[in-house]
Amino acid sequence: MLKARSRMKRRPLVALFLAGSVLFWVLLGVSRSLHQNKHETAEARSQDYGVTGDYTNVTTALPGLNLNDARLGEDVLDASHATANPPFLELEPPAVVAIIPVTKHSLDAISRVLLRFLPLGGLLQEVILLCPDELSPAVRDRLRDALPDDGSAHMEISVSTWLNGLEEGSALLYAARQVYADRVVIFDSDSITTVSGDVLSMLVAPLMTPLPIGPRGFSVTGDRVSCIEAGDEPQAAAFLVPPFSVATILIPPHDLSPDPVYDIWRVLGYHIARARFEGVGGVAVSRGVANNVWCSAVQHRPATSLDAERGVQPKIKPHAGTSEDSARPLRNDACSPAKLSVFAFAFKSEQQLRSFAPVVCRLQHEGHMAYVATIAARADSAQKTQTKVIDIFDCAIEFTEVHRAGLQLDSWLATLGCSPAAVVTSELEPHISAALARLVAEKYGPNTTFVSLPDGDMPYCDWMGSLAAEEWRNWRKPQLEISVITDDRPASLTRLLASLSAAHFFGDTVALRINVEQTAGPQTLRLVHEFEWPHGPVFVHRRVIHGGLLPAVVESWYPQSEDSYGLILEDDVELSPLFYAWIKMALLHYRYGGPADRSPQMFGISLYQQKNLELRPEGRHRFNARTTFAAAALPHPETPYLSQIPCSWGAVYFPEHWRAFHEYLAARLSGAALPVGGVVAPGLRSNRWTRSWKKYFIELAYLRGHVMLYPNYVGYASLSTNHLEVGSHVRETTPEAYERKKRLYQLPLLRPPLADGERSVGDSEPIGTGLMDLPDARMPGYHDLPVLDLLGLLATEDVLRERGLSRREKLFPCADTPAHLRSLLCE
Numbered sequence: 001m002l003k004a005r006s007r008m009k010r011r012p013l014v015a016l017f018l019a020g021s022v023l024f025w026v027l028l029g030v031s032r033s034l035h036q037n038k039h040e041t042a043e044a045r046s047q048d049y050g051v052t053g054d055y056t057n058v059t060t061a062l063p064g065l066n067l068n069d070a071r072l073g074e075d076v077l078d079a080s081h082a083t084a085n086p087p088f089l090e091l092e093p094p095a096v097v098a099i100i101p102v103t104k105h106s107l108d109a110i111s112r113v114l115l116r117f118l119p120l121g122g123l124l125q126e127v128i129l130l131c132p133d134e135l136s137p138a139v140r141d142r143l144r145d146a147l148p149d150d151g152s153a154h155m156e157i158s159v160s161t162w163l164n165g166l167e168e169g170s171a172l173l174y175a176a177r178q179v180y181a182d183r184v185v186i187f188d189s190d191s192i193t194t195v196s197g198d199v200l201s202m203l204v205a206p207l208m209t210p211l212p213i214g215p216r217g218f219s220v221t222g223d224r225v226s227c228i229e230a231g232d233e234p235q236a237a238a239f240l241v242p243p244f245s246v247a248t249i250l251i252p253p254h255d256l257s258p259d260p261v262y263d264i265w266r267v268l269g270y271h272i273a274r275a276r277f278e279g280v281g282g283v284a285v286s287r288g289v290a291n292n293v294w295c296s297a298v299q300h301r302p303a304t305s306l307d308a309e310r311g312v313q314p315k316i317k318p319h320a321g322t323s324e325d326s327a328r329p330l331r332n333d334a335c336s337p338a339k340l341s342v343f344a345f346a347f348k349s350e351q352q353l354r355s356f357a358p359v360v361c362r363l364q365h366e367g368h369m370a371y372v373a374t375i376a377a378r379a380d381s382a383q384k385t386q387t388k389v390i391d392i393f394d395c396a397i398e399f400t401e402v403h404r405a406g407l408q409l410d411s412w413l414a415t416l417g418c419s420p421a422a423v424v425t426s427e428l429e430p431h432i433s434a435a436l437a438r439l440v441a442e443k444y445g446p447n448t449t450f451v452s453l454p455d456g457d458m459p460y461c462d463w464m465g466s467l468a469a470e471e472w473r474n475w476r477k478p479q480l481e482i483s484v485i486t487d488d489r490p491a492s493l494t495r496l497l498a499s500l501s502a503a504h505f506f507g508d509t510v511a512l513r514i515n516v517e518q519t520a521g522p523q524t525l526r527l528v529h530e531f532e533w534p535h536g537p538v539f540v541h542r543r544v545i546h547g548g549l550l551p552a553v554v555e556s557w558y559p560q561s562e563d564s565y566g567l568i569l570e571d572d573v574e575l576s577p578l579f580y581a582w583i584k585m586a587l588l589h590y591r592y593g594g595p596a597d598r599s600p601q602m603f604g605i606s607l608y609q610q611k612n613l614e615l616r617p618e619g620r621h622r623f624n625a626r627t628t629f630a631a632a633a634l635p636h637p638e639t640p641y642l643s644q645i646p647c648s649w650g651a652v653y654f655p656e657h658w659r660a661f662h663e664y665l666a667a668r669l670s671g672a673a674l675p676v677g678g679v680v681a682p683g684l685r686s687n688r689w690t691r692s693w694k695k696y697f698i699e700l701a702y703l704r705g706h707v708m709l710y711p712n713y714v715g716y717a718s719l720s721t722n723h724l725e726v727g728s729h730v731r732e733t734t735p736e737a738y739e740r741k742k743r744l745y746q747l748p749l750l751r752p753p754l755a756d757g758e759r760s761v762g763d764s765e766p767i768g769t770g771l772m773d774l775p776d777a778r779m780p781g782y783h784d785l786p787v788l789d790l791l792g793l794l795a796t797e798d799v800l801r802e803r804g805l806s807r808r809e810k811l812f813p814c815a816d817t818p819a820h821l822r823s824l825l826c827e
Helices: 018-028 032-049 073-081 107-120 135-146 168-177 195-202 262-274 291-297 307-312 352-365 405-412 430-447 455-461 462-464 470-475 490-501 522-530 550-554 579-592 625-631 653-671 694-706 733-744 797-811 819-825
Strands: 095-100 128-132 156-161 183-184 217-221 222-230 234-239 245-246 282-284 342-347 369-375 386-392 397-401 421-428 450-454 479-486 511-516 538-542 564-570 572-575 602-606 641-643 651-653 707-710 718-722
Touching: 095 107, 095 168, 095 195, 107 128, 107 135, 107 195, 128 135, 128 168, 156 262, 168 262, 183 234, 217 234, 217 262, 217 282, 217 307, 217 386, 245 455, 245 625, 245 707, 282 625, 342 405, 352 369, 352 386, 352 397, 352 455, 369 405, 397 405, 397 450, 405 819, 421 430, 430 450, 450 455, 462 579, 470 579, 479 490, 479 550, 511 522, 522 538, 538 625, 550 564, 550 653, 550 694, 564 579, 564 653, 579 602, 651 653, 653 694
Parallel strands: 095 128, 095 183, 128 156, 342 369, 342 421, 369 397, 421 450, 479 511, 479 564, 511 538, 602 707
Antiparallel strands: 183 245, 217 222, 234 282, 386 397, 564 651, 572 718, 602 651, 641 707
16 A cells, blocks of 8 residues: 555644643642642542542653643642632633434433433533434433433533534534533544443543543544554544544634545544644543444444435444454545545655655645655566655655556556546656556546656645645646747846746746847847757747837737746846746646636736836835735735736736737727827826837726736745846936846845755755745635735725726727727726
8 A cells, every 4th residue: 555644743742731731730839738639529529420530640642641630620629729828820610511412323322321421510511412303302301301300410401403414423513613611522422322431531521631532533644544542541643533522612613524434523633633733633542441342343423213314324334353453554445525635646766755745744734645656766676565654844654665567556556546636756767657647547537637747846846735636637737838038138038048947847848939039139049049948849939020029028929728828028037946836836726726716807927026116106116015914914914916017027927818918909009999199097107108018908907907916925035037137118327327226126036945056966855945935835815815906005806897997988988899899898
């Protein structure tokens, strides 16, 4: 089996449950007599409740968690009141509520169950009986029969209706969200009749740790799920299944998608592990319980008659076996829920795997299943596969060495269980890569993407871990075409082409078109013809009549399909080696991701960060997006953002918007819809620009309310920069004035901490690219992006559309607008 696993983060265990430990010792410090009285009270109370159990030594697996201390907060307070001196700290014991599901299967046992809870009234605030609506009358009858007539039951017991359409786990979690208490104890319809009195006492006691704690825990290795033989010592678990106790602050405020085998509980464990500093989903502990009984049978949620009526299958299939079988990992062969997916990774060596580890670890931490293999390089390698584990940072990755034979590659793919979103490999030998690509296509068809990454790009892939499954599946759809525009500036062109050659393209095919002006000299022409481009086809276009910058840019690219994207570069631009990663990440998210993140209003992606605002009529203004957003109290000042201003210093334009721009520009320059000198976007400095293509794109963006995505990295770190060289829009001036103006526009390029040349031979540690300096280390949702208008002021898309529509109605009455422009200017 080839899998990747995420080891639960082994934080310094002294820090685990620090808050509970500190509070306990503070309480103990009230007086020395407190310590003695606490144990006396605990002993008396345990006898009253008919439960026993000493948890004082439960500290080996998770030091810092002492269940005896943690569960006796109420006893400590009782003892403090018995002291001669008044306590310095008044604390209420935590309020604990238990939720018990009642189904037709467990209805007859509910009276017996409630009798077990009545003696716990000193610890339990309330017991909620959760049942389907049709069972509510019967449950109330059982409740009346179970409660004593003399009013001696010091506990509130209520009946709550099971929300229609929810399975048991989701119904329990929904009910837990409605609880007003510090802690909730969750049972399921099976565990309530089988849990021992010892475990029951542990669950209802006011525990100081917020994490889920209970007897039935699981560890996870990839998609291999193993029961934890819980005993005296607490053990970190990936997730727990009922019964368990958990602080209500850890109950997510939103619905979770159930796991097909382990119901909602596995997903809940992942949610808690990501939210908590301990990095675990729960703590498994159960003193004196024969845990292997439930673990070997794996029947924590058997099918009930109610389930049968709803068409619900058992969540975990019975697995007969001995106690040795109980330690055997359980295989989940069902495909993942929609939000969780399968990924497969194959590398030539462990060294390459280490470079790519951030991607594997992040996918695994987010609940996806990752299968990892290294392919033996020697023809005489042993045929038998070997499973190994590497540790890197806070992550452990399990991988299997697979022989290069096609049979073993086929066997490896067979272990995946269902279609992976992507099969990603390093740059394998051509015949191995071809064989694997063929196997993937035959086995999974178009639903799975096959990606082969060049060796040199492997350390720069951390951003791929943020991609959703749908974005991986669409990896090959966007086709970038780079258009370089040059005149007679060979030094500038050399610098731009060098930055293109140094960039990482992650195995993609990228077409390059070099547009040469008629006035270019022989040095520029020689440079163009000698340039080698290994990433795709190269086209060279040279004008025979001088056209100037406006037609040179506008005619430099035209989309051939809806998946064609144009990166337009003037020759005084220089690129970051990560520019393509930024483009790819943004395109996949905002053009091929979820429907909520796609918008017809976005017309492109800028590589350049805005450092100055140029469109205000009074002149240039300095601009810092992070400062602007912080001043507006936005929650994430580091977020990328949307601006109406089109970028001319390195930007990608979308096909439908570039076609619309061609239509608009043709009509605008012909005077068909408006005099050429007419003002379209009032109050902008660009109205004075006479030879700029960007002036007309600004007009179109204003009229249509369209926006472009901009990066917002710290210190103006940019994916492109402009060297402001003398040309169409930069006039010659004094050296001092030129350098001063140049500093206003030049930006530092975003580079990894270690450039390629500084890496030692054999260095395989992954490199943080810096691209993940984003909210939640991923591209934000489209509607979470701040929006700026043409003056750099915060606005909304609705406001921008209304402004544009109002202006269009004044300038272009539809009755007078040519028919071929009505869809552009009237709708």
